[in-house]
Amino acid sequence: MTTRARLGHVRDPRDYQITVLASLLVYGILWLDFEVQAAHALGILVTAQLTQYVCTRLSGLPRFDPRSVLISSLSLCLLLRTNFIAVAVFTAGITIASKFLIRWNGKHLFNPTNFGLVVGILLTAEAWVSPGQWGSSLYLGFLFACLGGLVVNRSSRSDVTYAFLCFYLAILFGRSIWLGEPMSIPLHRLQSGALLLFAFFMISDPKTTPDSRAGRILFASLVALGAGFVQFLLFRTNGLLWSLALCAMFVPIIDRLLPGTQYQWQRAATTPGALSKGVTHETAFDLRGSRPGGGILAGIGESLLRILRGQGGRQAVQQSLSGGSGPTR
Amino acid sequence: MANDFRGDPQEFAVVIPVPTFIERGQIHVADKALIDHLDAYSAPRLVEYFDENPCFYRAYAEEAPASAGRKLRSDNAATRALGVTIEAQYTVGEYDILILSAEQSNGLETWLKENGYKIPSGASRVLASYIKQNMKFFVAKVNLVEQSRLGFNYLRPLQVAFESPKFMLPIRLGTVNADGPQELFVYALTRNGRVETTNYRTVQLPTGMEIPVFVKNEFGDFYRSMFSEQVRRHSMSTVFLEYAWDMAWCDPCAADPLSYDELRELGVFWLDEGQSRGTPAQQVFVTRLHVRYDGERFPEDLVFQETADRTNFQGRYVLRHAWTGNDDCPVAREYRRNVRTRQEGEAQALASLTGWDIEDIRQKMDLQGDGAGGDRSWWERLWQN
Numbered sequence: 001m002t003t004r005a006r007l008g009h010v011r012d013p014r015d016y017q018i019t020v021l022a023s024l025l026v027y028g029i030l031w032l033d034f035e036v037q038a039a040h041a042l043g044i045l046v047t048a049q050l051t052q053y054v055c056t057r058l059s060g061l062p063r064f065d066p067r068s069v070l071i072s073s074l075s076l077c078l079l080l081r082t083n084f085i086a087v088a089v090f091t092a093g094i095t096i097a098s099k100f101l102i103r104w105n106g107k108h109l110f111n112p113t114n115f116g117l118v119v120g121i122l123l124t125a126e127a128w129v130s131p132g133q134w135g136s137s138l139y140l141g142f143l144f145a146c147l148g149g150l151v152v153n154r155s156s157r158s159d160v161t162y163a164f165l166c167f168y169l170a171i172l173f174g175r176s177i178w179l180g181e182p183m184s185i186p187l188h189r190l191q192s193g194a195l196l197l198f199a200f201f202m203i204s205d206p207k208t209t210p211d212s213r214a215g216r217i218l219f220a221s222l223v224a225l226g227a228g229f230v231q232f233l234l235f236r237t238n239g240l241l242w243s244l245a246l247c248a249m250f251v252p253i254i255d256r257l258l259p260g261t262q263y264q265w266q267r268a269a270t271t272p273g274a275l276s277k278g279v280t281h282e283t284a285f286d287l288r289g290s291r292p293g294g295g296i297l298a299g300i301g302e303s304l305l306r307i308l309r310g311q312g313g314r315q316a317v318q319q320s321l322s323g324g325s326g327p328t329r
Numbered sequence: 330m331a332n333d334f335r336g337d338p339q340e341f342a343v344v345i346p347v348p349t350f351i352e353r354g355q356i357h358v359a360d361k362a363l364i365d366h367l368d369a370y371s372a373p374r375l376v377e378y379f380d381e382n383p384c385f386y387r388a389y390a391e392e393a394p395a396s397a398g399r400k401l402r403s404d405n406a407a408t409r410a411l412g413v414t415i416e417a418q419y420t421v422g423e424y425d426i427l428i429l430s431a432e433q434s435n436g437l438e439t440w441l442k443e444n445g446y447k448i449p450s451g452a453s454r455v456l457a458s459y460i461k462q463n464m465k466f467f468v469a470k471v472n473l474v475e476q477s478r479l480g481f482n483y484l485r486p487l488q489v490a491f492e493s494p495k496f497m498l499p500i501r502l503g504t505v506n507a508d509g510p511q512e513l514f515v516y517a518l519t520r521n522g523r524v525e526t527t528n529y530r531t532v533q534l535p536t537g538m539e540i541p542v543f544v545k546n547e548f549g550d551f552y553r554s555m556f557s558e559q560v561r562r563h564s565m566s567t568v569f570l571e572y573a574w575d576m577a578w579c580d581p582c583a584a585d586p587l588s589y590d591e592l593r594e595l596g597v598f599w600l601d602e603g604q605s606r607g608t609p610a611q612q613v614f615v616t617r618l619h620v621r622y623d624g625e626r627f628p629e630d631l632v633f634q635e636t637a638d639r640t641n642f643q644g645r646y647v648l649r650h651a652w653t654g655n656d657d658c659p660v661a662r663e664y665r666r667n668v669r670t671r672q673e674g675e676a677q678a679l680a681s682l683t684g685w686d687i688e689d690i691r692q693k694m695d696l697q698g699d700g701a702g703g704d705r706s707w708w709e710r711l712w713q714n
Contacts, residue, residue: 083640125521128636132527179458180434184628189528235494237527237634 013149014067017201020145021074027138028078035133041077043085044092048073051096059100069096075113075201079194080120082127091120091127099207105255107262110248111205118245121238129238134193142193146200157206160216164203167224168195175232198240210251212260219254222247331364331486338471341484342446344502345467346459348493350416351428357488358422363594364486367516369584371572371617373534373552373644375545380652380668382661416465423476424487429466431456437466451505459499490596498631504624510565515618515631518597523573523638524616526631530567531618534559534644538678539671541694542648551646554683560621561684568631572617573642614639649675 029036052069072095082088095116099108102115120127134142150158172186203209203223209216226243230236334341417428431437434457459466469487503511517524525531535555544551559569576586593600597613620631651668654661672694680687 081636081638083638126637128634128638130525130527130531130636132525132530134530179461180454181458182454182628184625188628192528235496237632 012067014071016149018067018070018074020142020149021071021078021201024138024142024145025074025077035081035130036077037085040080040082040085040088043089044077044080045070045073047089047092048076048096051093055097055100071201072096072112072116075197076116078197079113079117079129080127081130082120082124084126087120087124087126090124091116094119104252105262107207109208109251111202111208111244114202114241114244114248117241129194129241131192131194131237134191139191139193139196142196146196149200157204157209157216159213160209160220161199161204163217163220164224165199167221168199168227171224171228175228194238195240198244203244208248208251210254210258210260211262212255212258215251215254215258215260218258219247219251222250330488331361332484334484338476338484339473342468342470343487346464346499346502347428347467347489347491348464348495349491350465351467351489351491353417353419353421355490356419356421356426357490358424359486359488359594361483361485363591364516366584366587366591367595367615368514370587371516371574371615371643372584373536373571373646375548375646375648377542377545377648377650379650380664382652382654382656420472420475421487422485423472423479423481424469425472427466427468429468431460431466433457434460449505452502455501455505458501488596490598496633496635498633500622500627500630501624504622504627507623510621510623513620513622515616515620515633517616517618517633517635518576518592518595519614519616519635520599520612521639522614522636523570523640523642524618524633524635525570526568526618527634528629528632529620529627530563531570532563532567533570533642534619535682536642536644537647538682539647539649539675540679540682541672541675541690542650543693544646544679545648551679551683554685556619556621558682558684564626565621565623566626568618568620570616570642571619571644572615573638573640574615575639575641576613576615 025036025041029038029041048069049066052066053064056064073092076092076095080088080091082091095112098110098115098119099112102109117127117129121129150161169186169190172189173183176183176186203220210219223240223243226247227239230239230242236242330343330345332341332343414430414432415427416430419426429437431440434453437456437460438453456466467489471484498513498515500511500513515524540551556569576592578586587595589600592613599612601612620627649671651672652664673691676687676690676694679685679690
């Protein structure tokens with residue numbers, strides 16, 4: 001198969017994620033007693049986009065890209081519970097603003113949804129997360145959609161999801177084996193939509209995970225350990241959220257110890273005709289995965305690095321699409 | 330903890346894993362009326378409205394609360410176990426209480442058997458997991474001498490006060506030797522808001538439906554059938570919210586709100602001492618959860634969280650009495666037609682809520698002269714759809 005043919009089939013993975021989350025939200029609001037109020041969801045979605053637009057203009061970024069914001073705000077709609085639309089709007093604003101305000105070395109520190117939820121819960125005292133509010137049928141549907149996403153997208157940054165799930169499963173099952181509990185207990189604990197949302201949409205956020213694969217695996221293990229600590233030793237709910245927020249602060253240290261190439265949203269597209277449309281998820285090009293420890297971009301050709309640096313991106317992409325040197329390596 | 334154990338008190342025992350050592354002063358035997366009051370206050374209820382004469386004036390509705398007339402039942406299967414180290418031994422009211430700790434579940438099991446407790450197979454494994462989590466065991470059985478001296482012919486609720494970050498309820502021991510699914514009510518009195526389970530889905534009981542007026546005479550049956558039907562629809566895998574209310578007020582109330590003294594007796598320690606005893610309690614939010622469970626669908630203990638949600642909720646069902654006057658006017662004729670349609674709707678709502686046979690319901694409504702069946706077409710009557 002030629003590179004061109006392969007690339008032609010790849011789409012921005014965020015489109016898939018948005019479809020899954022939006023379907024889940026619509027289903028939750030219309031058919032399931034999901035305690036998500038349509039007005040709150042609308043408030044969150046609109047506020048998030050507005051905040052992104054304003055922050056984009058203020059920070060002088062060249063493009064307004066609604067997709068990442070949509071993923072963050074849809075996740076927020078699914079997880080955040082409150083009786084006050086003002087709290088929902090505030091949390092949505094904080095969620096997106098955190099991307100622009102809390103930055104380190106050119107990338108934002110916290111996963112926006114995670115940060116928004118934690119701050120919303122801590123500051124307003126009127127917000128909460130209900131991890132148990134997922135029916136088993138909905139859970140199964142969501143699980144398949146998430147796994148489908150892995151297959152469809154084949155993103156190299158899925159490594160953090162795999163690693164986290166491995167560590168977290170090891171903790172859940174290991175603890176139950178140690179306690180002599182039946183396996184139905186850890187299996188039941190896995191049946192949480194909030195866990196799936198966390199593993200497939202939150203911790204996998206490529207902008208807030210360490211740059212190197214080894215770093216990401218270390219990060220995933222820390223998050224899983226922290227979640228286990230909160231859940232089983234502090235006996236608090238939403239251990240995943242607290243743990244991720246805490247561990248995110250160690251990402252700069254991990255990046256220093258285990259350096260890799262920093263993740264960037266690319267100014268490129270999957271087909272030549274779409275070049276002018278701008279931002280596309282970087283993983284669209286990462287069909288072969290990245291080398292351990294090398295970061296996603298290390299294994300891709302020089303042409304893509306030129307794109308990242310804004311040096312003749314169009315030429316580079318066309319070169320690679322026409323089967324030249326570059327990402328075929 | 331209130332239990333609906335029926336049988337020889339000598340056979341009664343309860344074993345509850347507790348996260349800390351419990352001192353004598355932390356145990357209290359409560360008045361059963363307290364729990365009964367809490368039950369009546371938070372029970373699903375009926376409201377009645379009387380249709381006015383469509384030709385003339387408005388007659389107004391009246392409230393008629395109805396208690397579900399049930400008793401509590403919790404953890405009654407967790408009845409036979411004891412431990413290796415007797416950390417403490419108390420007699421409180423009619424109960425003999427032991428606080429046990431154990432190194433190994435085998436030792437605990439042996440000890441229990443030697444002391445005449447019937448251990449269900451499988452209990453030892455469940456005990457082991459609690460032992461490894463450093464939990465103690467609160468074991469209570471009835472002291473027959475004390476019981477006869479005190480003159481109670483029923484088991485009074487036991488109260489245990491302790492501080493722990495573990496906001497959970499151990500149900501696993503109870504599922505080991507249970508004879509079929511068990512039923513549990515959890516009343517949570519909290520400072521901030523509604524309580525829900527974090528590891529099982531909490532759903533609201535259906536509420537607000539208009540149902541046939543004959544239900545007034547069989548509300549207990551209605552409530553039990555409705556609950557069973559809702560449990561069936563959710564594959565017995567959810568916890569039901571039956572009541573969530575700010576104790577400061579209720580409008581209308583199924584029963585009088587609990588008094589300051591009653592709340593303190595129930596364990597609400599944060600009430601302002603200076604608060605007037607006659608007024609309803611501030612800063613208390615009551616949540617009533619109802620769950621039917623077995624070991625298969627509820628493999629792990631219930632874990633709770635207190636949310637910031639102060640939205641009021643109650644299971645409430647509306648009886649609308651039709652106007653039965655003989656006045657005749659165009660509006661009345663229109664009214665009578667609408668009543669028949671409405672009553673058919675009520676019959677279907679009741680059938681849907683309870684799983685009762687729709688034809689039985691229609692017959693009962695007919696028998697009461699409400700004429701629900703009269704408006705149905707001949708094919709509906711023929712095939713009883």
